[in-house]
Amino acid sequence: xxxxxxxIVQCRLSSSRxxxxxxxxxxxxxxxxxxxxxxKKVSAEYYYVATDHDSLPLLExxxxxxxxxxxxxxxxxxxxxxxxxxKTIKADIIIxxxxxxxxxxxxxxxxxxxxxxxxxxxxxxCDYLTYTGLPHGSGVEIISAPALLKAADMTDxxxxxxxxxxxxxxxxxxxxxxxxQAPARFYNPKLRTTIDTFSDxxxxxxxxxxxxxxxxxxxxxxxxxxxxxxxxxxxILVPSVTKxxxxxxxxxxxxxxxxxxxxxxIPSDSTLSGIDxxxxxxxxxxxxxxxxxxxxxxxTYPAVIVTDCFCMSEQExxxxxxxxxxxxxxxxxxxxxxxxxxxxxxxxxxxxxxPNKFDTSYITKxxxxxKERTLDIENILVCIGGEDPAxxxxxxxxxxxxxxxGAHITAVVNDPLKYKDILNINFTGPIENLRxxxxxxxxxxxxxxxxSFEALFAGCAVIMLATTKLHEKLxxxxxxxxIPQGKIDAARMQQALESEKLHPKAEQINQMQMSLxxxxxxxxxxxLSFGQRLPCPxxxxxxxxxxxxIARNETRTYRRCQSCGxxxxxxxxxxxxxxxxAYFFEDYKKQxxxxxxxxxxxxxxxxxxxMEIIKSYEQSGGNHNYLDIGCAYGPSLSAAGExxxxxxxxxxSEDAVHYVKSKLHFPSSCSxxxxxxxxxxFGITQFDxxxxxxxIEHFKNLDSVLSKVSEILKDGGIFAFSTPSGEGISAKSxxxxxxxxxxxxxxxxxxxxxxxxxxKKYGFEIIKIVSTGHHPERFPAAKKGNIxxxxxxxxxxxxxxRLMELGDTVEIYCRKKS
Ligand SMILES: [Zn+2]
Numbered sequence: 001x002x003x004x005x006x007x008i009v010q011c012r013l014s015s016s017r018x019x020x021x022x023x024x025x026x027x028x029x030x031x032x033x034x035x036x037x038x039x040k041k042v043s044a045e046y047y048y049v050a051t052d053h054d055s056l057p058l059l060e061x062x063x064x065x066x067x068x069x070x071x072x073x074x075x076x077x078x079x080x081x082x083x084x085x086x087k088t089i090k091a092d093i094i095i096x097x098x099x100x101x102x103x104x105x106x107x108x109x110x111x112x113x114x115x116x117x118x119x120x121x122x123x124x125x126c127d128y129l130t131y132t133g134l135p136h137g138s139g140v141e142i143i144s145a146p147a148l149l150k151a152a153d154m155t156d157x158x159x160x161x162x163x164x165x166x167x168x169x170x171x172x173x174x175x176x177x178x179x180x181q182a183p184a185r186f187y188n189p190k191l192r193t194t195i196d197t198f199s200d201x202x203x204x205x206x207x208x209x210x211x212x213x214x215x216x217x218x219x220x221x222x223x224x225x226x227x228x229x230x231x232x233x234x235x236i237l238v239p240s241v242t243k244x245x246x247x248x249x250x251x252x253x254x255x256x257x258x259x260x261x262x263x264x265x266i267p268s269d270s271t272l273s274g275i276d277x278x279x280x281x282x283x284x285x286x287x288x289x290x291x292x293x294x295x296x297x298x299x300t301y302p303a304v305i306v307t308d309c310f311c312m313s314e315q316e317x318x319x320x321x322x323x324x325x326x327x328x329x330x331x332x333x334x335x336x337x338x339x340x341x342x343x344x345x346x347x348x349x350x351x352x353x354x355p356n357k358f359d360t361s362y363i364t365k366x367x368x369x370x371k372e373r374t375l376d377i378e379n380i381l382v383c384i385g386g387e388d389p390a391x392x393x394x395x396x397x398x399x400x401x402x403x404x405x406g407a408h409i410t411a412v413v414n415d416p417l418k419y420k421d422i423l424n425i426n427f428t429g430p431i432e433n434l435r436x437x438x439x440x441x442x443x444x445x446x447x448x449x450x451x452s453f454e455a456l457f458a459g460c461a462v463i464m465l466a467t468t469k470l471h472e473k474l475x476x477x478x479x480x481x482x483i484p485q486g487k488i489d490a491a492r493m494q495q496a497l498e499s500e501k502l503h504p505k506a507e508q509i510n511q512m513q514m515s516l517x518x519x520x521x522x523x524x525x526x527x528l529s530f531g532q533r534l535p536c537p538x539x540x541x542x543x544x545x546x547x548x549x550i551a552r553n554e555t556r557t558y559r560r561c562q563s564c565g566x567x568x569x570x571x572x573x574x575x576x577x578x579x580x581x582a583y584f585f586e587d588y589k590k591q592x593x594x595x596x597x598x599x600x601x602x603x604x605x606x607x608x609x610x611m612e613i614i615k616s617y618e619q620s621g622g623n624h625n626y627l628d629i630g631c632a633y634g635p636s637l638s639a640a641g642e643x644x645x646x647x648x649x650x651x652x653s654e655d656a657v658h659y660v661k662s663k664l665h666f667p668s669s670c671s672x673x674x675x676x677x678x679x680x681x682f683g684i685t686q687f688d689x690x691x692x693x694x695x696i697e698h699f700k701n702l703d704s705v706l707s708k709v710s711e712i713l714k715d716g717g718i719f720a721f722s723t724p725s726g727e728g729i730s731a732k733s734x735x736x737x738x739x740x741x742x743x744x745x746x747x748x749x750x751x752x753x754x755x756x757x758x759x760k761k762y763g764f765e766i767i768k769i770v771s772t773g774h775h776p777e778r779f780p781a782a783k784k785g786n787i788x789x790x791x792x793x794x795x796x797x798x799x800x801x802r803l804m805e806l807g808d809t810v811e812i813y814c815r816k817k818s
Pocket of ligand 1: 536537538539562564565
């Protein structure tokens with residue numbers, strides 16, 4: 001007779017960590033529904049949810065909808081609950097799942113059931129079988145019903161009764177229990193898919209978003225989601241919801257959340273009024289209920305925090321920095337160094353910090369725009385955002401009154417009563433929802449800020465009041481009529497009114513609208529959220545207070561380690577490079593104008609000079625075993641060979657290693673240093689000298705690299721490397737440019753004056769530093785243009801560069817102390 005199989009999903013609503021989790025909404029249905037849909041794919045005669053009496057009425061509708069029956073039993077003695085159900089339905093085999101696992105591997109469940117049934121037919125049947133190594137929350141247990149009934153009678157251990165499986169597998173002397181490593185397709189022990197905490201629940205939401213298809217999901221779909229950038233970098237937007245800071249931050253975040261499926265954190269004690277109305281507005285636009293969260297998940301959650309809070313407090317900065325990544329929008333506080341990335345959409349008024357990126361095309365455009373263009377100016381708005389610390393509002397309004405006496409002038413101030421004695425100007429308090437009302441004005445006078453851009457998009461004439469040289473430059477850049485910094489009077493106002501830039505030009509708007517259409521803030525944040533945060537490559541730990549930022553640019557952030565002094569790339573949105581053939585050919589050619597091999601002889605000449613230096617310091621005599629790490633096509637090995645060394649090479653590029661072996665006939669190993677065993681590769685445990693020519697900057701983990709070099713170098717041996725210098729003329733005269741053009745795969749920037757401290761940690765002592773790469777044309781004096789190459793002044797700069805060691809590259813030679 002065929003055995004009767006019963007799928008039993010164990011469920012209760014009284015979870016202490018996440019109450020009622022089985023009925024929490026996930027995607028468009030409750031968590032339990034996901035579990036049941038997956039388990040329905042496993043072949044069985046019965047499908048049951050086993051619960052307690054209190055939960056039963058709440059669960060029944062979901063069960064019914066998914067073709068499951070609901071059985072109520074003992075709340076705490078789950079073992080008894082199962083046994084009572086088994087006796088009721090007279091099942092032979094139980095497939096047990098729990099209701100907090102929406103991403104069950106139903107295919108693995110079926111496979112393990114099949115395996116269990118095979119065993120039953122064999123001479124070695126088992127009482128219990130489960131796969132090990134599945135993601136935490138994707139597995140089931142297959143249990144022999146008669147064995148479980150027997151086990152329940154044999155134990156009065158409370159733990160056995162609170163659970164089900166332990167009654168069998170904790171009594172292996174009585175029962176045959178098999179834990180079988182899951183087939184490779186299902187084996188992923190490090191992943192977690194269960195829902196036990198609030199963080200798990202948020203993670204499940206992102207998995208559902210990622211998959212965005214009908215349930216249940218296949219193993220491959222679930223694994224792809226769990227390993228995706230999206231699920232592993234969930235964005236939590238943190239807008240300012242403080243009274244007095246306006247609703248602009250909230251609007252911007254909700255809009256970005258609609259575009260990016262991000263979460264928005266709104267603490268339940270927020271003081272901003274009208275939040276619910278605003279949230280409803282974005283619900284209409286596609287914001288889903290789960291996206292609003294009232295608490296921040298715990299530290300196990302890989303959150304990418306995006307703040308839009310005007311000014312973070314230090315406490316907030318610290319809290320957010322402890323998450324996976326921190327991105328700040330228009331951040332105005334003194335704690336910007338906590339941020340991995342700063343995106344400025346409106347530049348801060350005093351420009352205290354350098355953002356990674358400044359881009360006005362993320363500004364939200366008003367819906368209400370002027371239908372007809374009128375050149376007459378009758379209705380004027382003077383609106384300087386914030387507190388107007390420079391006091392521009394009154395002089396601007398009075399100048400306008402002199403120049404355009406018939407116009408209707410509205411001036412926005414915080415305290416209108418203060419101006420009640422000034423006639424013919426309508427002073428008013430802040431205007432609610434100004435963005436959608438701004439089109440009513442023929443002319444808007446503002447400073448550099450959101451209002452000016454909104455007015456431009458609405459089709460109004462705009463005059464900007466510049467308070468700094470920078471704001472003048474920005475006004476020029478975006479083609480605004482403006483009054484330069486300094487006094488605001490009628491004459492200057494008249495001049496601005498006569499400017500041909502006063503009225504928005506079609507091209508100006510078209511250009512901005514186009515870029516606006518292409519640039520969604522949500523899309524930008526999604527891209528940034530995939531960026532990598534990197535620790536100091538030497539120290540490898542994240543300090544509790546962030547390292548000082550040295551440079552920021554559109555794709556990267558650089559810091560100086562407070563512990564070892566190394567300058568390193570601390571954030572990048574670029575993907576890791578692959579060092580394939582193209583790297584030495586197309587990429588090299590792009591940078592230097594010739595291929596690496598075409599350049600071979602001139603590189604080799606440099607190598608001969610370097611190897612002479614190494615030779616002069618070597619103490620070993622006899623056979624000089626020399627290893628070049630990152631040997632490429634072997635110019636240094638070739639030079640070393642000519643000077644009597646025994647050269648060995650290692651490189652990550654297969655093609656290069658093949659070339660070295662077959663054409664130069666030197667031993668060479670294709671490996672990613674430090675993952676290499678020189679004894680196995682070459683039969684050598686320690687070398688007399690080791691070099692890395694323009695390689696050391698490519699390692700994210702310098703600690704392991706320098707440790708390994710130290711380990712495989714003889715005491716007294718020479719370790720030499722060359723690398724771009726963080727103290728050369730390019731870095732010193734224009735650091736921003738230097739770091740902007742620094743290659744994307746240079747993770748550390750060495751400064752000769754600080755190198756000793758770092759190298760000492762690994763037992764090295766610097767014996768010689770050679771400043772190389774002297775470029776007189778890169779000196780500011782030469783850049784101004786009047787110094788011809790080869791001229792006396794040019795030669796003087798070259799000498800000065802050598803004397804002061806201002807070369808853009810550096811060679812460092814050190815000895816391993818014995
Ligand atoms: Zn460090």
